[in-house]
Amino acid sequence: MNTSQRQVAWGILGPGTIAHNFAVGLAETPVAKLLAVGGRTPDRLAAFGERHGVERLYGSYEELVADPDLDVIYIATPHSFHLAHGLLAIEAGKGLMVEKPAGLGAGDVEALVEAARKADVFFMEAYKCRCHPQTERLAELLGEGAIGRLEHIEARNGGMLERDPASRLFDPALGGGGILDIGCYPVTTVRLIAGVAKGLPYAEPVTLEASGEIGPTGVDEIAFAELDFGDGLTASIACALRREIEDTLVLTGSKGTIRLPVPWRPGRNAGPSDARIVIEKDDGVREEWLRDPRQLFAFEAEVATQAILEGLKTPRWPAMTAEESILNARVIDRWRDGMGLPVLSSVRSI
Numbered sequence: 001m002n003t004s005q006r007q008v009a010w011g012i013l014g015p016g017t018i019a020h021n022f023a024v025g026l027a028e029t030p031v032a033k034l035l036a037v038g039g040r041t042p043d044r045l046a047a048f049g050e051r052h053g054v055e056r057l058y059g060s061y062e063e064l065v066a067d068p069d070l071d072v073i074y075i076a077t078p079h080s081f082h083l084a085h086g087l088l089a090i091e092a093g094k095g096l097m098v099e100k101p102a103g104l105g106a107g108d109v110e111a112l113v114e115a116a117r118k119a120d121v122f123f124m125e126a127y128k129c130r131c132h133p134q135t136e137r138l139a140e141l142l143g144e145g146a147i148g149r150l151e152h153i154e155a156r157n158g159g160m161l162e163r164d165p166a167s168r169l170f171d172p173a174l175g176g177g178g179i180l181d182i183g184c185y186p187v188t189t190v191r192l193i194a195g196v197a198k199g200l201p202y203a204e205p206v207t208l209e210a211s212g213e214i215g216p217t218g219v220d221e222i223a224f225a226e227l228d229f230g231d232g233l234t235a236s237i238a239c240a241l242r243r244e245i246e247d248t249l250v251l252t253g254s255k256g257t258i259r260l261p262v263p264w265r266p267g268r269n270a271g272p273s274d275a276r277i278v279i280e281k282d283d284g285v286r287e288e289w290l291r292d293p294r295q296l297f298a299f300e301a302e303v304a305t306q307a308i309l310e311g312l313k314t315p316r317w318p319a320m321t322a323e324e325s326i327l328n329a330r331v332i333d334r335w336r337d338g339m340g341l342p343v344l345s346s347v348r349s350i
């Protein structure tokens with residue numbers, strides 16, 4: 001790493017939709033530099049390079065990870081390739097930030113985390129909402145007892161999409177379905193909030209009861225789960241590819257509620273990423289605004305880059321730590337299993 005400039009050199013593996021957002025976030029992070037991109041599809045690679053002013057373009061993922069000037073690779077391919085592409089980066093001695101979900105199942109995530117640990121490289125799963133300041137503020141409010149004892153959490157993420165069998169979202173072979181794509185956000189968030197309520201960084205549900213609908217392409221199109229964290233704390237989570245369910249995060253306590261009207265994507269495509277927290281109690285409603293001009297992905301880019309500059313091997317809470325990525329994946333597996341879906345694993349090389 002070139003520490004004299006105090007900039008971490010990033011490579012992007014897979015210049016698809018979300019990689020564009022991440023490149024914008026990186027550009028808003030002074031301690032980071034997007035040095036290189038690797039892609040298999042020449043036109044897409046060239047367009048990405050031009051749009052983001054990337055110096056080095058590689059026509060294969062193998063060439064990308066071999067660039068000796070790169071510190072860390074952001075893996076932005078479909079879920080079913082995260083294990084293989086993550087291992088590719090690790091075997092080349094690079095740190096990695098892998099898009100969520102880090103694997104198709106907990107077994108994939110365990111393998112990636114273990115490989116990163118053995119190679120002594122950085123590992124982070126890219127849960128951008130965990131890096132936005134609203135998560136930390138939520139934890140503070142709970143810790144201060146702003147709504148008394150936490151009793152229930154409701155978290156929903158989804159909407160109505162065209163059923164497109166050509167899209168990775170509806171293709172079981174590419175890890176399609178709502179749970180893996182967007183249900184993972186409610187899972188990670190309720191685990192964190194339940195943990196904070198118990199004075200821990202995170203907590204695991206004692207029971208999980210799933211329901212929902214599997215569509216004709218074989219993926220979950222609508223999924224619900226009721227979670228019991230013990231000690232009188234429950235959560236209802238939902239995700240949908242094929243139903244308008246309002247994006248929601250509501251915490252109900254013995255003395256009031258906290259609501260985040262935009263829980264998952266404040267400033268997703270462009271800044272500002274302002275977030276509103278609404279606290280409602282018997283004596284009235286109070287609003288807090290967290291304002292930031294940056295785009296949402298800048299937060300995770302900064303968290304990861306700072307952690308790498310400090311020599312950490314995984315970011316600090318409330319970002320997802322490597323250990324927590326495994327635990328989160330286990331709950332996602334339980335949700336899929338409860339829906340009658342197979343618990344998946346990926347091939348290790350492609």
Ligand SMILES: NC(=O)c1ccc[n+]([C@@H]2O[C@H](COP(=O)([O-])OP(=O)(O)OC[C@H]3O[C@@H](n4cnc5c(N)ncnc54)[C@H](OP(=O)(O)O)[C@@H]3O)[C@@H](O)[C@H]2O)c1
Pocket residue numbers: 014015016017018019038039040041044045076077078079081099100101126128168180181
């Ligand atoms: N954090 C977020 O907010 C967020 C939002 C959306 C998606 N994601 C995650 O990001 C990942 C990518 O999603 P996306 O929507 O950006 O996907 P996408 O637009 O389809 O892009 C995927 C990229 O992966 C590469 N790729 C390699 N092998 C592939 C294969 N066999 N089939 C299809 N693509 C292949 C392609 O790159 P080449 O150019 O090399 O062909 C393509 O550019 C997913 O895991 C998803 O969960 C995260």
